[in-house]
Amino acid sequence: MKMPKIIINGREIEFEKGMTVLQACELAHVEIPRFCYHEKLSIAGNCRMCLVEMEKSPKPIASCAMPAAEGMNIKTNTPFVEKARKGVMEFLLANHPLDCPVCDQGGECDLQDQSMFYGIDKSRFVENKRQVKEKYMGPLIKTQMTRCIHCTRCVRFATEVAGVPEIGAIGRGENMEITTYLEKAMESELSANVIDLCPVGALTSKPYAFEARPWELKKTESIDVMDAVGSNIRVDTYNWEVKRILPRLNNEINEEWISDKTRYSCDGILKQRLDVPYIKKNNKLEKSSWDEAIDLILNKIRSVQPNEIAGHIGDMVNLENALAFKKLFKVLNSSNIEFREKKIYINSTEKINYIFNSSIRGIEDSDLILLIGTNPRHEATMVNARIRKAFAQKKTPIFSIGNPGNLTYDYTILGNKSEDIKKILNKEVEFYKKLLSAKKPIIIIGESALGLKSGKYIFEEIKNFLKNNNFITKDWNALNFLPQNASTVGLIDLKILSEENEKNYSFFEKLNNNEFKLLYLLGSDNLEFKKNDEFIIYQGSHGDRGAEIADIVLPSAAYTEQNGLYENLEGRVQECKKASYPIGEALEDWKIFNLIIKKLIKTENLSNFSLLRKEVLNSIPNFTKINELPLYKDSENKKITTNFLSEEIIINELDYFYTNSISRASKTMSECRQINQSPKKTGTDN
Amino acid sequence: MTLKQVHSEQPKEFKFSNENLDKAEEILKRYPEKNRKSAVMPFLYLAQRQNNNWIPLAAMKYIAKYLSMPYISVYEIATFYTMYNLAPVGKYFVQVCTTSPCLIQGADKIVKLCKEKISPNENKISKNGNCSWVEVECLGACVSGPVIQINDDYYEDLDEKNTIEIIDSLIKDKPLQPGSYRGRKSTAPEKKQLENGKNHA
Numbered sequence: 001m002k003m004p005k006i007i008i009n010g011r012e013i014e015f016e017k018g019m020t021v022l023q024a025c026e027l028a029h030v031e032i033p034r035f036c037y038h039e040k041l042s043i044a045g046n047c048r049m050c051l052v053e054m055e056k057s058p059k060p061i062a063s064c065a066m067p068a069a070e071g072m073n074i075k076t077n078t079p080f081v082e083k084a085r086k087g088v089m090e091f092l093l094a095n096h097p098l099d100c101p102v103c104d105q106g107g108e109c110d111l112q113d114q115s116m117f118y119g120i121d122k123s124r125f126v127e128n129k130r131q132v133k134e135k136y137m138g139p140l141i142k143t144q145m146t147r148c149i150h151c152t153r154c155v156r157f158a159t160e161v162a163g164v165p166e167i168g169a170i171g172r173g174e175n176m177e178i179t180t181y182l183e184k185a186m187e188s189e190l191s192a193n194v195i196d197l198c199p200v201g202a203l204t205s206k207p208y209a210f211e212a213r214p215w216e217l218k219k220t221e222s223i224d225v226m227d228a229v230g231s232n233i234r235v236d237t238y239n240w241e242v243k244r245i246l247p248r249l250n251n252e253i254n255e256e257w258i259s260d261k262t263r264y265s266c267d268g269i270l271k272q273r274l275d276v277p278y279i280k281k282n283n284k285l286e287k288s289s290w291d292e293a294i295d296l297i298l299n300k301i302r303s304v305q306p307n308e309i310a311g312h313i314g315d316m317v318n319l320e321n322a323l324a325f326k327k328l329f330k331v332l333n334s335s336n337i338e339f340r341e342k343k344i345y346i347n348s349t350e351k352i353n354y355i356f357n358s359s360i361r362g363i364e365d366s367d368l369i370l371l372i373g374t375n376p377r378h379e380a381t382m383v384n385a386r387i388r389k390a391f392a393q394k395k396t397p398i399f400s401i402g403n404p405g406n407l408t409y410d411y412t413i414l415g416n417k418s419e420d421i422k423k424i425l426n427k428e429v430e431f432y433k434k435l436l437s438a439k440k441p442i443i444i445i446g447e448s449a450l451g452l453k454s455g456k457y458i459f460e461e462i463k464n465f466l467k468n469n470n471f472i473t474k475d476w477n478a479l480n481f482l483p484q485n486a487s488t489v490g491l492i493d494l495k496i497l498s499e500e501n502e503k504n505y506s507f508f509e510k511l512n513n514n515e516f517k518l519l520y521l522l523g524s525d526n527l528e529f530k531k532n533d534e535f536i537i538y539q540g541s542h543g544d545r546g547a548e549i550a551d552i553v554l555p556s557a558a559y560t561e562q563n564g565l566y567e568n569l570e571g572r573v574q575e576c577k578k579a580s581y582p583i584g585e586a587l588e589d590w591k592i593f594n595l596i597i598k599k600l601i602k603t604e605n606l607s608n609f610s611l612l613r614k615e616v617l618n619s620i621p622n623f624t625k626i627n628e629l630p631l632y633k634d635s636e637n638k639k640i641t642t643n644f645l646s647e648e649i650i651i652n653e654l655d656y657f658y659t660n661s662i663s664r665a666s667k668t669m670s671e672c673r674q675i676n677q678s679p680k681k682t683g684t685d686n
Numbered sequence: 687m688t689l690k691q692v693h694s695e696q697p698k699e700f701k702f703s704n705e706n707l708d709k710a711e712e713i714l715k716r717y718p719e720k721n722r723k724s725a726v727m728p729f730l731y732l733a734q735r736q737n738n739n740w741i742p743l744a745a746m747k748y749i750a751k752y753l754s755m756p757y758i759s760v761y762e763i764a765t766f767y768t769m770y771n772l773a774p775v776g777k778y779f780v781q782v783c784t785t786s787p788c789l790i791q792g793a794d795k796i797v798k799l800c801k802e803k804i805s806p807n808e809n810k811i812s813k814n815g816n817c818s819w820v821e822v823e824c825l826g827a828c829v830s831g832p833v834i835q836i837n838d839d840y841y842e843d844l845d846e847k848n849t850i851e852i853i854d855s856l857i858k859d860k861p862l863q864p865g866s867y868r869g870r871k872s873t874a875p876e877k878k879q880l881e882n883g884k885n886h887a
Binding site (some may be wrong): 180 | 762
């Protein structure tokens with residue numbers, strides 16, 4: 001097909017049908033100033049900053065809203081355009097306060113930047129400036145509504161992307177105000193993205209208020225570990241302190257958004273930190289030194305049998321450290337290592353069994369989505385945002401087995417019993433026809449479903465069903481597992497789970513039978529068990545649940561303080577980078593293992609981090625490249641016998657703002673949690 | 687014009703009366719099923735009629751649920767249009783037209799009288815609780831200005847004297863008849879008076 005052409009500043013450019021003039025200008029590398037236009041949101045056309053000159057049009061046109069057409073002649077650098085934009089800027093500044101010196105947006109403000117080009121140094125506006133009362137928008141968003149230029153980006157974001165239509169523009173004309181309904185906190189896990197979207201300082205970050213200026217921060221591009229999505233983030237640090245976390249554009253994963261937990265858990269990195277080794281003496285943890293702590297550990301190791309030593313890896317541990325931990329256990333001659341926090345069925349024989357095969361971007365191509373025992377809104381917020389996008393833009397039908405509550409989009413509940421799955425697989429209900437007639441279905445199986453007694457049945461039979469119906473192929477793979485923790489997929493790849501023959505949960509059985517005498521917790525705070533007389537070593541960054549029950553506490557670095565690889569739920573290997581340094585005497589985890597191994601066998605077999613990384617990359621099956629999806633390999637035909645059990649599928653509610661040690665230490669997260677648990681009641685709440 | 691303020695005291699509940707429910711269903715028939723929410727404006731009007739000429743928040747919530755739309759959207763609409771009252775108004779709600787034609791004919795004098803006789807501020811109910819007044823844009827009766835609208839009725843061709851009489855009658859709760867106060871039929875031309883060169887209001 002021939003592409004239509006448009007002339008921009010005398011240069012002919014080919015563009016795709018359906019593009020707007022502004023997008024065509026971007027193709028021609030011509031920058032158009034804008035406030036209300038945003039790539040990921042619908043077009044509003046109300047700021048008028050993007051005016052350009054079009055031949056044969058007596059008036060300037062708003063390029064963001066004008067569809068590009070064949071033969072248009074657009075000029076963006078004429079005095080006519082400049083005068084028009086200057087006029088618009090003067091109107092925008094008429095009511096905008098001159099408080100840049102005390103405004104948090106200063107230095108990264110679109111209005112500030114653009115007024116450098118189009119602003120006039122004097123104001124002709126002699127009337128009083130508009131006054132607007134401050135609005136309450138929850139514990140994350142600080143408002144200063146006199147600065148608002150009514151671009152309505154936040155309104156569109158809340159309605160379109162977040163799916164919680166709670167922000168709106170009330171009143172009209174000069175009295176127009178942006179507010180949430182009756183000034184309630186926005187009930188969304190994506191709410192803080194409106195801060196990034198706001199082109200001025202009307203919506204700024206409350207926890208970050210007056211903390212720093214953007215130009216004095218060190219910016220490190222990194223990866224988030226609050227959930228298994230692996231959102232791309234930028235960590236801004238001032239000396240040791242992580243001041244804030246911002247999203248990085250990655251259309252494959254998080255687009256331009258991140259969840260509130262990702263963004264605001266960062267104040268938890270500064271609190272509750274373990275800075276020196278602690279040893280429990282007289283039932284109290286007392287400060288100690290590395291030498292003393294390691295000597296004590298060695299004594300303990302020597303006093304027990306190797307099979308009485310067990311290790312558990314937590315939710316935010318990177319792959320290098322996990323591998324080093326595994327090596328340490330090899331030296332200790334123990335194979336009791338595990339990463340699961342609960343008994344969930346995982347078949348680690350093939351990579352497709354434990355990743356999100358359809359890929360996050362693939363959700364948009366899908367024509368049917370079935371959730372089984374999962375609440376993606378809490379378990380993987382950005383995946384849920386993508387499902388919502390598919391729902392909003394393509395009306396993709398969504399079904400669920402089990403009731404996950406409000407997911408910000410409409411879905412149909414097919415049932416909440418394991419029989420309901422059986423009926424679909426046995427083609428006993430009408431739904432199977434819908435499933436089979438879909439071209440690109442997606443089935444998402446959550447940890448809640450796999451944690452059931454029939455978890456094995458659910459997983460293996462669904463896999464079998466999809467395979468028999470050609471839904472597991474190189475082009476489209478409908479089988480998806482939704483893990484909850486950042487470390488899960490990588491740790492399955494490194495085979496850090498007790499999977500001996502059919503006994504899938506041997507670690508948990510031994511743990512509950514008190515067969516372990518020495519338990520080494522590596523950043524593991526969510527393992528639930530009854531402590532008896534085990535000797536517990538906790539190694540991690542935060543004084544949380546793990547450190548509470550420990551006999552020895554070893555301080556290590558948090559995820560922003562060490563380099564490391566993480567594998568996200570799609571099996572994409574990404575690099576988390578060191579933005580800051582560990583506090584006090586804390587060390588990176590692998591260095592601690594090194595200390596132990598060195599004293600134990602008098603050799604240094606973990607001396608080099610880059611070797612460790614190389615080994616990690618070699619041991620990941622189907623690995624292609626960093627930041628890329630893994631290879632697809634055809635699945636083996638191995639029949640696995642399963643037993644059906646009739647049970648109810650209950651989706652375990654996550655304490656969303658309190659899922660890991662960092663978010664539990666964060667003050668902001670506690671505030672969010674409080675508000676979510678007891679919504680601010682207003683006069684008319686019935 | 688300032689942003690309309692929501693009243694501080696709000697009723698807990700709101701429901702359409704049976705009669706209004708029938709009307710609401712009738713209104714919904716005007717719109718295709720997928721555009722149900724188009725009915726929001728007539729619904730707000732119904733609610734305002736039912737609730738002594740003002741819309742409480744509970745009614746907005748009720749309408750939002752009725753039409754399955756977000757609360758904020760209904761709230762946006764109710765705050766946008768000036769003819770929806772978000773706070774109680776007097777039993778006699780006086781709307782004084784102050785757009786150019788009426789103003790030329792002396793609407794400012796009527797405003798002054800309202801300030802003196804009803805309440806010094808717009809949208810404040812008079813001492814005896816019977817009246818409130820507000821300045822509005824063109825009422826569309828320019829030919830018989832100055833005009834005031836009291837509840838549903840137009841009082842036309844006013845001058846100071848008539849206005850005082852009308853307002854007094856409202857305060858006494860015995861409103862005078864609506865219509866022209868110069869004995870005009872509809873908007874018929876008045877040759878005689880014009881020949882006298884007499885000025886009105």
